[in-house]
Amino acid sequence: MKQVMNLNLDQKFNVLRLNIERMGSLAVAFSGGVDSTFLLKVAHDILGSRAIAVTARSSTYPEREFREAVDFVKGLGAKHVVIVSEELDIEGFSDNPVNRCYFCKKELFTKINNVARENNIEHVADGSNVDDLGDYRPGMAAVEELGVTSPLREAGLTKEDIRVLSKDMGLPTWDKPAFACLSSRFPYGQKITREKLGMIDRAEQLLLDLGFKQVRVRHHGEVARIEVSSEERSKFFSIDLMDRIYTSFKEIGFSYTALDLKGYRTGSMNETLKAGK
Known part of the structure; x- marks a missing residue:
């Protein structure tokens, strides 16, 4: 991680592109936010039809965010799989324990892994970046357990890096406010x-x-x-x-x-x- 953090922005972007190309196929957990939009766009540019978007609908995900996600993927021309991942149905989630996000991510990425297998996609990725390492994120444990990759984080990209690159690429989300469930x-x-x-x-x-x-x-x-x-x-x-x-x-x-x-x-x-x- 220290090695990629010392790279300049163009070098980080090249690392990201190379890593995605090596994967060969990728299912992106797509919320429509800054990070996952950028990741999906790069993956689609490199892998074409071998990159798909998977979006989960639930009561914790506002309808406005879902509609924006659907519109973006449609405009991109990528395959979009919409699943239901209702966190409130997960035992213990509604009690809101400090590791609440672990239950959510485990449920979500278990389902996305299934979607990937059904579509003959080899890898699943989330949109976490380097800045996400600085806060309490119990969901990352589930991500690691399920073998989900984090290409943006692995390339050393920060949120600001992603916004700059998104703006350069003309993505409408480059200045979109941060969102969490x-x-x-x-x-x-x-x-x-x-x-x-x-x-x-x-x-x-x-x-x-x-x-x-x-x-x-x-x-x-x-x-x-x-x-x-x-x-x-x-x-x-x-x-x-x-x-x-x-x-x-x-x-x-x-x-x-x-x-x-x-x-x-x-x-x-x-x-x-x-x-x-």
């Missing part, structure tokens, strides 16, 4: 239900419709904690906007609405975890 909006130990997921989905869609770009609505029981990007926090100086959001969130089912003063950051729910977990 809706289950990440709950403190560990708080029960996850379809009703609560629906509340989060509607609340975040409201903020997006109001023009916010990077949003998270964290579910703390009766309280909705809003995270927006640092530069967007000043929008809340508008009393009219605050009143509108409060009223709308009340209708969604939140008794109280609060703004996180620090703003959006990845893995904010992990901040309460004890070191070593």
